[in-house]
Amino acid sequence: MSELFRYDFKIQLDFEQYKEVFGDNYGHTTTDYTRVYNSSLWFNQIKPQYSKLTIYYDHQEYIFEKLEYLLEKGINILSLIKPEPTEDKWNFRSILDLSESMLIKIKESHYYLHDKQPVVLTIDNISILDPGGFMYNGRFTLTENAIQHISNYIKYTFVAYIEDKDPLLYENNNRTVRLGPVAFKLMFEHQYEAIHGREITIIRDPYLVFTEESDEVSAEEFILLGTKVCQLMSLFWEKRIDFFHAKVRIKPHEKYRTKELIKYSEPTSDKSVDSYLERKLETFYNFIERIDYDAFCAHELLVADTTTRLIRSKEVDSISRFMIYYNIIEKIRNYCMATPIKDNQLTIKEEYSFTVGKRKRDNIIKDAIKSISSIVEDSDVKDFEANASNKVTFIRKTGLIDQFSSLISFLGLDAEDYAIDFQTLIRIRNDIYHGNLPDENIPEYNHHMNSLIYDMLLKLITY
Incomplete structure (x- = not known):
């Protein structure tokens, strides 16, 4: 090409x-x-x-x-x-x-x-409308970072020339999966330039292809769906993956039949191979099959922002990475407190548990507060005792430890799975914030925080 x-x-x-x-x-x-x-x-x-x-x-x-x-x-x-x-x-x-x-x-x-x-x-960002048809519902040319991962599903070698057989392709574990209203797969288009003895140069171009006929989906919706799949690839493989050229089918009976989009996507080369979700779920297709499409759409902005931060964290030192992860956990906590998650909303458990009933508890607290009147100026005693009943609810849990613990419980996770002591975590954050280097093993904490963040996102967007 x-x-x-x-x-x-x-x-x-x-x-x-x-x-x-x-x-x-x-x-x-x-x-x-x-x-x-x-x-x-x-x-x-x-x-x-x-x-x-x-x-x-x-x-x-x-x-x-x-x-x-x-x-x-x-x-x-x-x-x-x-x-x-x-x-x-x-x-x-x-x-x-x-x-x-x-x-x-x-x-x-x-x-x-x-x-x-x-x-x-x-x-930047040019569209072309064409009256001619197109063999796919949509085809998106992906950036370089996708190549090494699609290579895990589609493998090449040179065996021999056999009529009607591709001499290059020897293993194809690719498959089609659904996301919302459409089905898609990742693929290569390949060609070979020259053969010298036992050497062959294979050129592979990575694509995302929507394979299913769907007259209900517009060209603009196909482009949005392509963007969503790229977002999920970036999350799964922990690197920026985007498209820079797309051709999509326009709904039938329209004047034009194909829309082509050409846009700039910053080329960032990332050869890393390890990712938490791939270790956990094995393949990108397994990940997609677990996606709750409606939940993903509802929380897409949070996922996009978090993914960008996670990718950026790979480029900084361990101390900076710790602060990015800590900030992400805080952001997810604030998001869950402000946004209904599957019809539930995170509330921080601020009340302590008592061994007596509510009425007896309140009376004991009121009496205890009134006993403090012995150290109140005589001129304020009457007013202080009159207002004691308004102070019953002042004894609450308001610390960050309780907030983080409530978040993990709300999302159905177990803090013990991540070897994170939140009291230590908060102290490390405060030390770093005030310019002091912590004594703890920061890379180890980063490892556990990274796992926790990905599992929290999974709870938000998967079944």
């Missing part, structure tokens, strides 16, 4: 709406305010990169200068770029949709093409 791919479009630049902004600048004597131009869109099919849209124009039209002028005025110049108008209602051409795009930079070029001067726009 060639790295760079080019689409050619006829586009319309609609300056008409801004002619008042131009005033006497770049007057209409040089060109009409609205005209059609040739353009080329270049994007990378192999790795994440910003796309480049090149527009070709007569140099006397000052298109680059006009776009720069509007940009300086704070105007979104991408809103000027529209499809070429057509009067033939049956003539559907591929068109650019820049309604959700972001301009990265604009650059003038002096490399003329057939006497036309180019202006190059570097753009």
Whole structure:
């Protein structure tokens, strides 16, 4: 597969709406305010990169200068770029949709093409609508970090040329699973470039593919589902995995049948192989089959934020990692206190347990409070004793130890499984916060906190 791919479009630049902004600048004597131009869109099919849209124009039209002028005025110049108008209602051409795009930079070029001067726009998040069909419901090109993990399910070797047989693929433990309204699988598309003796170069491109016909799911929903699967891959393998190119089917009976999305995703290479969830659940597909889709959607923002922090924690020292993990546990505690979880809401057990009934308990506490009146100034004794009954509930558990213990019990976990003493945990956090290095084995605490965090997330989003 060639790295760079080019689409050619006829586009319309609609300056008409801004002619008042131009005033006497770049007057209409040089060109009409609205005209059609040739353009080329270049994007990378192999790795994440910003796309480049090149527009070709007569140099006397000052298109680059006009776009720069509007940009300086704070105007979104991408809103000027529209499809070429057509009067033939049956003539559907591929068109650019820049309604959700972001301009990265604009650059003038002096490399003329057939006497036309180019202006190059570097753009993120470009959509292309195409009238042609597509063999899948959706196909998402994944970033590099997915390759080594899909390799656990799809293995290659070179055996021999056999007619109608793939000489490369010798083991395929891949399978299709469901997530919400759709079914999907991870896959490679591969090719080999040359064979020299016993050496062969295999090129693999990783994809997420939605395999099932589903007329109820829109193109936008497919893209959201692709984002969700990437989020779950990132959580499962503890590294950033995203897509940077997607083609999805548009609902039947629409004017266009395929939507293509090209976006930039920061390329972060992470070759680590160990992850807690993979040790626990063995395969990504096992993980997906345990996902409660509605629960995952309800808590997706928490999962996304926590996943980002967990991945970032791999890049810092053990002390910083400890503080990140501690903060995540606090965040999950606060989230569970504010958000219903399967129709229940976390409440911290603040009341102590007593050996007598509530009425007798309250009377004993009131009498004890009144006995303190012997040390109260005479002028305040009467008021103090009158208000003693209001102070019965002041004896409560409010410490962090009780809050963390209540959180773990609420999620149905057992603190003893994680070898974490919360009193020590809190003291370590306070020591670090005040600039003191703790004596405890921080990497060991980090190991147990990491396990606890992943198990808490599992309780929130799985059956």
